[in-house]
Structures are given as structure tokens and as C-alpha cells.
Amino acid sequence: MWDYTDKVKEHFMNPRNVGDIADADAVGEVGSLACGDALKLFIKLDEQKERIVDAKFQTFGCGSAIASSSALTEMIKGKTLDEALQITNQEIADFLGGLPEEKMHCSVMGQEALEVAIAKYRGGPIPTHDHGHEHEQEGEIVCKCFGLTDGFLKKVIAQNRLHTAEQVTHFTKAGGACGGCIPKIKELIAEVLGEQQQREPKRPERLTNLRKMQLIQEVLENDVRPQLWADGGDLELIDIAGSAVQIAFRKACAGCASSGYTARFVEQKLRELVAEDITVEEVQG
Amino acid sequence: MKEIYLDNNATTRVDDDVFEEMRPYFCELYGNPSSMHYFGGQVQKKVDEARQRVAGLIGAHPEEIIFTACGTESDNAAIRSALEVFPNKRHVITTRVEHPAVLTLCRGLSKHGYRVTELNVDGEGRLDLDELRSAIDENTAIVSVMYANNETGVIFPIEEIGRIVKEKGALFHTDAVQAVGKIPLNMAESTVDMLSLSGHKLHAPKGIGILYVRKGVPFRPLLVGGHQEKSRRAGTENTASIIALGKACELAGRYLEDENTRVKAMRDRLERELLSLIPAARINGGKADRLPNTLSIAFEFVEGELILLYLSELGICASSGSACTSGSLEPSHVLRAMGVPFTCAHGSIRFSLSRFTTDGEIDTVIRELPQIIRRGREMSPFGRELLQKS
Numbered sequence: 001m002w003d004y005t006d007k008v009k010e011h012f013m014n015p016r017n018v019g020d021i022a023d024a025d026a027v028g029e030v031g032s033l034a035c036g037d038a039l040k041l042f043i044k045l046d047e048q049k050e051r052i053v054d055a056k057f058q059t060f061g062c063g064s065a066i067a068s069s070s071a072l073t074e075m076i077k078g079k080t081l082d083e084a085l086q087i088t089n090q091e092i093a094d095f096l097g098g099l100p101e102e103k104m105h106c107s108v109m110g111q112e113a114l115e116v117a118i119a120k121y122r123g124g125p126i127p128t129h130d131h132g133h134e135h136e137q138e139g140e141i142v143c144k145c146f147g148l149t150d151g152f153l154k155k156v157i158a159q160n161r162l163h164t165a166e167q168v169t170h171f172t173k174a175g176g177a178c179g180g181c182i183p184k185i186k187e188l189i190a191e192v193l194g195e196q197q198q199r200e201p202k203r204p205e206r207l208t209n210l211r212k213m214q215l216i217q218e219v220l221e222n223d224v225r226p227q228l229w230a231d232g233g234d235l236e237l238i239d240i241a242g243s244a245v246q247i248a249f250r251k252a253c254a255g256c257a258s259s260g261y262t263a264r265f266v267e268q269k270l271r272e273l274v275a276e277d278i279t280v281e282e283v284q285g
Numbered sequence: 286m287k288e289i290y291l292d293n294n295a296t297t298r299v300d301d302d303v304f305e306e307m308r309p310y311f312c313e314l315y316g317n318p319s320s321m322h323y324f325g326g327q328v329q330k331k332v333d334e335a336r337q338r339v340a341g342l343i344g345a346h347p348e349e350i351i352f353t354a355c356g357t358e359s360d361n362a363a364i365r366s367a368l369e370v371f372p373n374k375r376h377v378i379t380t381r382v383e384h385p386a387v388l389t390l391c392r393g394l395s396k397h398g399y400r401v402t403e404l405n406v407d408g409e410g411r412l413d414l415d416e417l418r419s420a421i422d423e424n425t426a427i428v429s430v431m432y433a434n435n436e437t438g439v440i441f442p443i444e445e446i447g448r449i450v451k452e453k454g455a456l457f458h459t460d461a462v463q464a465v466g467k468i469p470l471n472m473a474e475s476t477v478d479m480l481s482l483s484g485h486k487l488h489a490p491k492g493i494g495i496l497y498v499r500k501g502v503p504f505r506p507l508l509v510g511g512h513q514e515k516s517r518r519a520g521t522e523n524t525a526s527i528i529a530l531g532k533a534c535e536l537a538g539r540y541l542e543d544e545n546t547r548v549k550a551m552r553d554r555l556e557r558e559l560l561s562l563i564p565a566a567r568i569n570g571g572k573a574d575r576l577p578n579t580l581s582i583a584f585e586f587v588e589g590e591l592i593l594l595y596l597s598e599l600g601i602c603a604s605s606g607s608a609c610t611s612g613s614l615e616p617s618h619v620l621r622a623m624g625v626p627f628t629c630a631h632g633s634i635r636f637s638l639s640r641f642t643t644d645g646e647i648d649t650v651i652r653e654l655p656q657i658i659r660r661g662r663e664m665s666p667f668g669r670e671l672l673q674k675s
Contacts, residue, residue, distance in 0.1 A: 012594060018664050033667055034627040036588065036616070040666040058666035062590035066664060 004063065005097035011067035016074050019056045025049065028117025030109055035146055035173070037061030037106065039069050041113040043076070043121070052076050052084060057113075064096075064103040071095045072110040081118050087111065088159055089171070098234055098251055104171040108156060142184050145177035150188060157192045161226035165189070203273055213240050215274045220247075223273065224266055228253055235266070238285045243277045245270065248285035286600040289646045293486075294435050294463060294579060294637035295604055299529070300488040306532040307490070310525035318522055319513065328524050335531025339495055342534040343461075343480065344471035351496045351517045352527050356462040356483030357386035359496035360429070362507040362518070363458040363479040364390055367427035368399075369505040370456070374426035378455075380404045380412060381622040382436075386481075387429050387460055388618070404430075410439035410570040410623050417449055425455040432464035432480075436606055436619040436635055437570035438579025440468065447476025456502065462486055462494075466537035467544055467576045478502045484526065488639070489533035493526035540640050548638050549577035551647050555636060556580050562655045564671050569606075569625055569633060578638040581606065583620075583629035586668030587661035592634055595657045601650060606633035628667075 004012075021042040031038030037060060044054035055073040059066050071092050076084040089107040093099045099107055119126045139151035153174055162168050165185045169176045175185050207215065220237055228234050233253030238246040247266060249259050256262070259282060267280035290298065316325035318332050336347040353359045364377070364387065379391050381403045388403075395401040402420040404412055412430070421428065428450045433440045443459055450457040458479040461470065466487035472480065479502065484493035498504050498517070510519030559582060560566055569581035584592070589605030596603055606617035616630035625633070636650070662668055 012591070013598065015664065029666070033586070033631070036627075036631045038666055058664060060586065060665040060667055061588050063594045065588070066591060 002064070002100050002103065004067075004100070007095075007097040008064060008067045008099065011070040011096060012063040015066050015070040017054075017056045017070065018058070020058060021054060021056050024056075026117040026121035028113040028115070028120065030112045030116060031060070033060065037065045037109060039065070039109050039113045041069075041072070041110075041117050043117050045081075050080050052079055052081070061106065061109075062103070064099050064106040065109065067096055068092055068099070068106040068110045069113075072114060076114065081121075084114060085118060087114065089156075090160060101167065101170045101229060101232060104160070105173050108171055142188070143172075143174035143177075143181045145180075146173045148172055148174045150184075153185065153188050154192055157189055158196065161196075161222060163189060163193065164230070167230060203275070207275060209242070212243075212275060216240055216245060216270060216278070219270055219273045220266070224269055228262070233262070235262075236285065238283055243275060243279060245278060245280045246283045246285075247280060248283055289599075289601045289649055291636040291638060291642065291646070291650070292602045292604050293639040293642075294438075294635065296485045296491065297488045297639055298641060299490055300533060300536055302536065303489055303529045303532045307525040307529035310528055315524075318524060319511070331528050331531075332522060332524060335527045338531035338535045339482070342470075342538050343465065343482070343497065344473040344475075345497050346500060348515075349472070349497050349500055351498060351514045352522060352530075353494045353496055353518055354492055354523070355494045356384075356460065356481050356486075357494075358507070359481035359483075359494045360384070360386040360458075360460050361390055362496050363481065363498075364394075364427055364429055365507055366479075366503075366505045367456040367458070368394075370503045371426040374424050374455075376400045376402070376422065376425040378402045378404065378417065378420055378425055378428040378430075380406065380430055380441075382406055382410065382434055382619045383429070383431055384435060384460055384462070387431070391429070400424075406439075406622050408624050409573040410434060410437045410619070411573050412441055412446070414442070414445060414449065417446060421449065421453045421455065423453060425450075425453060427456045427458055429458040429460065432459045432461035432470070433468070433576050434570070434619060435463045436617055437573075437581045437623075438463070438576035438637075439570040439573040440464070440575060444476055451476055463576060463579075466534075466541070467578055469541060472497060472499070484530040484533060487533050487537045489530040490526050493523055493530050495530070543640055545577045548640060548642065551642055551644060552578055552580050552636075552638055555638075555647050555650060556582070558651045559654060562651070563658050565668065566658075567629060569620060569623065569629075580636045580638075581620075582634055582636070583625060584632040584634070584658050584661075585628050586665045586671065587632045587658055589632050589634055591661050592632065592654075592657055595660065596634075596650075596654070599649070599653055601653065604635045604637075606630060606635065 021044050024042040025045040026043040028041045040058045042056045043052055046053045055076050057069040057073050059069040075095055089111040092107040092110050139149035142148055142150050142153055156171050160171055165175055165182045168174055168185050175182045234250040235247045236250055238248050253259055253262055263280050263282045270278040314328055316328045318325055318329035336350050339350050340347045377391055377399055379387055391401045404416050406412055430441055430446055432443055447457050456478045459477050460481045462481055462483040465482045478499050480497040482495045485491040506517050508519045513519055513522055565585040567583050569583055593605050606620045620630040620633055662671055
């Protein structure tokens with residue numbers, strides 16, 4: 001059985017905002033029956049057409065697909081369209097206390113539906129990663145089984161810092177059926193990694209306290225947590241006092257016999273990318 | 286919450302009598318049957334008795350029974366043995382709907398110089414024996430066809446298949462893990478050369494199985510080492526589980542009629558009621574000959590994992606052919622091989638009953654499942670027109 005968090009369970013047992021909006025301003029549809037999951041998102045805007053006042057969904061899919069849809073609609077209510085577009089799939093998963101990695105594609109589906117809905121409303125080019133819909137394609141189809149383009153896959157790889165083909169399958173389904181595109185997925189990972197390394201920030205010479213705290217958070221988000229997710233673990237930043245960083249381990253990391261090593265790994269990363277004098281302490285939080 | 290356990294093709298409850306039978310063989314009668322002292326010798330006698338009981342259930346001779354650790358080991362041992370016995374035969378035949386224990390092995394062989402034929406099934410899950418006739422030749426080492434399918438319960442015509450196999454001089458193996466204890470088997474009048482059986486599917490514990498090897502059929506062991514099982518399977522005997530399996534087989538023989546009358550009647554009632562109460566539902570393999578305890582039913586426009594999670598909240602345990610439950614992204618290979626449309630395959634649920642199932646439990650499922658399906662469809666963007674009907 002999947003190790004769903006209580007929050008995931010609560011959201012598929014009692015999903016919020018199920019249904020449709022007859023006079024919706026924006027509707028985004030992704031997925032299909034054949035794929036095994038599909039999401040239709042309805043958005044209602046305020047009179048100034050700026051802020052989302054209501055959101056509803058219809059979803060065909062497993063427990064985590066329902067929970068992700070429910071979470072998404074809760075998260076976007078009250079946000080402007082631009083704010084809503086900032087929501088990443090990881091934030092949808094975080095809202096639910098995490099998803100099993102094999103189920104991350106459910107959170108990606110939520111993010112996709114939102115992008116499609118807003119793009120259609122604004123009349124711009126419609127993101128074309130969504131499976132089998134009749135939009136014009138941008139980029140080259142990599143996964144024929146699920147109809148996914150290289151542009152979409154590269155975006156998900158970069159955003160979630162994926163580094164194995166298996167992770168890409170868990171996040172997007174690509175390569176999960178016939179497996180024919182796995183070599184191509186590996187090429188895309190290498191491409192994205194190459195691009196990222198060129199941009200990789202060097203440790204700054206001098207830091208204000210504020211900048212240091214920001215940087216610590218960025219490194220944890222972008223460099224540390226994705227690596228823990230790969231092993232089913234996670235951490236939460238509890239406090240920063242000067243150079244002393246307090247973290248609490250979550251999911252598989254919590255109570256893991258090697259959490260001491262993991263804490264040292266976090267410290268090493270922060271020393272490498274933020275400042276030499278950082279210390280990391282694990283706390284129960 | 287008391288569980289309503291309708292997932293007996295996955296595993297079964299250990300029968301109380303079986304557990305009592307094995308209990309003394311942990312802390313009291315823990316001797317090694319190979320030992321020369323009386324303390325091991327008394328365990329040897331019980332192992333012999335278990336072997337007779339297992340043989341009795343399937344109409345075999347006791348010396349044709351090799352105890353193994355599980356059905357998967359038995360399947361691997363049978364197929365690998367045949368390939369060693371016939372080093373010059375480089376062709377293997379199986380079916381597209383086999384259990385992974387056979388299918389994964391065979392697909393691996395195809396990367397090591399073997400030609401592997403996977404026989405197709407029709408929309409009801411039935412084999413086309415003409416396809417077997419044209420595929421088999423003098424180069425075929427072994428044909429491995431399951432006795433009954435674990436997902437749909439569809440039973441294959443094993444003796445007809447065996448006659449075709451024997452004409453070409455190949456060995457014939459059947460994975461009978463789902464069939465034993467549910468339908469009568471008789472190796473005394475059979476064309477089967479080797480047969481796999483698993484204890485935990487018939488109310489014995491997990492971790493014990495057997496491979497039946499017909500007397501006179503050449504055999505090469507998978508595990509070598511000590512002389513246990515007449516050197517056909519090395520490793521100290523799992524005595525407590527072997528003794529448990531013996532008892533479980535004895536009981537299975539006794540309950541065989543119950544399985545095919547009372548249990549079958551409950552399955553049939555569940556099937557009939559669900560079809561009449563829920564629109565856009567269909568039985569997978571409904572027109573084929575099936576095991577008396579198995580019901581695979583597909584509901585359009587609802588995803589299987591969601592159905593299982595909602596059932597599970599009520600304590601009802603079933604399984605699904607959907608992609609999401611397995612961690613893979615495609616629905617079950619069995620349903621796909623049958624050509625079940627994707628719209629249905631994602632929403633397929635398997636109920637598998639046992640002699641411990643009660644009418645009251647079936648009533649609960651009949652009462653709850655229609656609401657669960659309706660709830661799932663109310664959330665779905667597809668099949669909205671069905672909501673008016675139900």
C-alpha cells in the first residue's frame with residue numbers, strides 16, 4: 001500500500017471544490033482516460049479579472065490525483081493569476097505533506113492544468129505537454145505513449161532537479177509504458193544538468209545576515225531536498241541563528257539510522273554553497 | 286473495524302487448524318529431519334506425512350513432491366531445469382497472461398539466445414490452441430501455461446494443451462498456484478510434467494511451496510548443496526511450514542466441494558447484484574470457464590486505486606488491475622492482453638473469496654460499492670451521462 005500522508009488521505013476522502021463552474025473564466029483540461037488520469041480545472045475571477053475567487057475540479061484518477069486536485073484548488077483561491085502561476089508541483093506536494101515519488105506526476109498534472117487554464121484565458125500559446133489534446137505541439141514528442149514533449153520534460157527535470165530516468169517517469173509518466181524513450185530521457189537530463197552547472201552560483205565572498213538566510217533556504221530547496229526526495233525522505237528548516245542552522249527530518253529521513261550522515265551532508269552542502277562557518281543541528285520539530 | 290477480506294488470490298488467512306499443526310515445530314520439536322537422532326527423526330516422520338497429504342490433494346505420488354520456498358521458486362526451478370535437460374532446444378512457449386514469476390523469467394531468456402513465444406488470449410482471456418499448434422516444434426524445450434489466471438480466474442484447458450505438447454516431445458509445466466484447492470486436480474491422469482503450488486494461497490503460511498515433478502521426468506535442481514529433497518532442492522527443510530502445508534492440503538481437499546458450491550454461489554450473487562446495480566460495468570473473462578472464487582469486474586470512468594481506497598476505508602479488502610496500484614503506469618498486462626479497453630482496465634477490481642467469506646460480507650459489498658462508484662463518477666470529468674442513469 002502507498003505510504004500516503006494523513007493530509008493526502010484527508011483530501012481524497014473529503015476532497016474540496018469538486019464540481020464545475022458554469023460561467024468559469026478559465027478552464028484547463030489535461031490527461032485522458034487512456035492515460036489513467038485526467039483533470040479538468042475551472043477558475044472564476046473577480047470583477048477586475050485579476051484575482052481567483054473560485055476554483056473547482058473534476059478528476060479521473062487515483063487517490064493522490066484527487067488529493068492533488070483538491071490541494072491545487074485550495075491553494076489558488078484568492079491569488080492573482082500571476083501569483084497562481086508561480087505555484088510549482090513541489091508546492092502542491094508540500095501542501096499535502098508530501099507524495100510518494102511514484103505519484104509525483106499527480107502534482108505535475110495539477111500544475112499543468114493550471115498553466116493550460118491561464119494560458120487559454122490569456123489567449124497566449126497553450127503549453128502543449130498535456131497528453132493527447134488537440135493543441136499545436138511545441139517541441140518534439142519524446143514519450144510517444146503519453147505524448148510528452150522535450151520542452152515539457154526539460155522543464156520538469158529542471159524545476160524538480162531530477163537526475164535519473166526513473167524519477168522522470170515518476171514525475172511525468174514519460175518512459176513508464178513501453179520504455180522506448182528512456183535513452184532520450186537520459187540525454188535530456190544530461191542537457192539540463194549541463195545548463196544548470198553553467199549557472200551554478202559560486203559561494204559569495206561576503207554576506208549580509210539577511211542574504212545568508214535567503215541563500216540557506218535556496219540551497220535547502222534546490223540542492224538538498226530534491227536529493228532527499230529521491231530516497232523518499234525530506235527535511236524542514238526550523239530555525240537559523242547566525243550560522244547555526246536547525247533542521248528536522250521528515251518522511252523516510254525521520255528516524256532513519258543514517259540521519260546523522262544526512263545532517264553532515266546538509267552541512268557540507270551549506271558550507272560549500274553559502275558560508276564556511278555554517279553548522280547544522282538536527283532537532284525534533 | 287473487522288476486515289472484510291476479499292483478496293484471497295493475493296494471500297489467504299492461515300487456517301487455525303493449520304497454525305496449531307505447525308506450532309510445536311518451532312520451540313519444541315525443532316530438530317533437523319536429516320539428523321540421526323530420534324529428535325530429528327520424529328520431525329522427518331511429520332515431513333513425510335505432509336508430503337503424502339500434499340500428494341493426496343493433487344493425485345500425485347509423495348516422491349513426486351519437492352518442497353520449495355514459494356510458487357516463484359517452483360516456476361523458476363521447473364523452467365530452468367527443462368532448459369538444462371534439453372541444452373540444444375532453444376525455444377520456450379508461455380502465455381501473455383502468466384504471472385510475473387514465469388513471464389519475467391521467460392522475457393529474460395529471450396535476451397540469452399532463447400526464442401520465446403507468448404501465446405495470445407481472446408477478449409475473454411481464452412487461449413487459441415491453434416496458435417500453440419503452429420508455434421510448437423522439435424526445438425521447443427518447455428511449454429509453461431498457468432492452470433488458472435490470478436486476475437480473472439479464467440481456467441485454461443490444461444489437458445488439451447498437454448496433449449499437444451507431448452506430441453512434440455517438449456516438457457509441460459503449469460503454474461497451478463491459483464487453481465489448487467479451488468478446482469479438483471489429478472496428476473495420476475494428467476499430461477502435466479511439472480506443477481507449481483504455493484502454500485499461502487490455500488490457508489498455509491507464506492514462504493512454502495512445492496514443485497511437482499512427474500516420476501520419470503528428468504530434473505536438474507535450481508539450488509544445489511545438501512541432499513535434502515533427494516538432492517532436488519538443497520537447503521534445510523522449512524519443517525514447520527511443510528507440516529502446515531500438509532495440513533492445509535488435507536483441509537483443502539475436504540473443502541473443495543464447499544468452494545465449488547457455497548463460495549461459488551456467493552461469488553455469483555456478488556457478480557449478479559453489482560452488474561444490476563451499477564451501470565457501465567462488465568465482467569473480465571465473464572464468458573470463460575472461471576475459478577469459483579474470483580470476480581474481476583470493470584467500472585468505466587472511475588480509477589481502480591480510488592475504488593480500493595474507498596473500499597479500504599470501510600474495511601473491505603480487494604485488489605485492482607489498475608496502473609496506479611502497482612507503481613507501474615500501465616494497467617495490468619492480463620487485462621491489456623485481453624484487449625480490455627483502457628477506459629475499463631483502469632477501473633477493474635478483483636474480488637477473490639475463500640471458505641471464510643460470509644454472506645453478510647457479500648451483502649456489505651453489494652450495499653457499499655454502488656455508492657463508491659457513483660461518488661468516483663461524480664468527481665470524474667468523463668461519463669457524466671451515467672450519473673443520470675444510476
